[in-house]
Amino acid sequence: MKSATVLMAAAVVLASTMASADEVLEVHEDRAVGGGFGGLSGFMLGAAAGGPIGALVGGGIGYLVGQGAQQAAGLEQTLYVVKRDDGSISRIRTSDGGFLQGQHIERNGAQVTASAK
Numbered sequence: 001m002k003s004a005t006v007l008m009a010a011a012v013v014l015a016s017t018m019a020s021a022d023e024v025l026e027v028h029e030d031r032a033v034g035g036g037f038g039g040l041s042g043f044m045l046g047a048a049a050g051g052p053i054g055a056l057v058g059g060g061i062g063y064l065v066g067q068g069a070q071q072a073a074g075l076e077q078t079l080y081v082v083k084r085d086d087g088s089i090s091r092i093r094t095s096d097g098g099f100l101q102g103q104h105i106e107r108n109g110a111q112v113t114a115s116a117k
Contacts, residue, residue: 021085021104023083023103023104024080024081024082024099024101024104026081027079027099027100028080029076032093034070034075035063036063038064039063039066040059042060042065043058043062044058045058045062046059078096078099080092080094080105092112094112096112
């Protein structure tokens with residue numbers, strides 16, 4: 001009986017922290033995925049072709065080309081800087097660009113929705 005009570009209390013505590021109302025502070029375009037993939041690819045090709053210096057140059061050029069390719073393909077994401085209820089700041093990346101600065105959102109695990117607040 002005691003273990004059931006403890007498990008129920010733990011479930012209530014975990015469920016209460018899963019959903020929270022947060023405020024969007026800033027909205028930015030985000031091309032980090034394309035930049036990261038391009039930078040890594042350029043780094044490897046540059047290292048194979050020119051050694052350590054080639055790796056650095058290839059990584060930098062690959063990063064810029066990767067960001068440009070992501071933008072040209074129309075696959076940009078949106079980066080939201082969010083203030084949580086407890087006052088901490090977090091960042092959320094999503095392909096949904098539907099939230100505005102100052103808007104309240106609710107996060108339930110990985111799902112982000114507009115808040116009725």
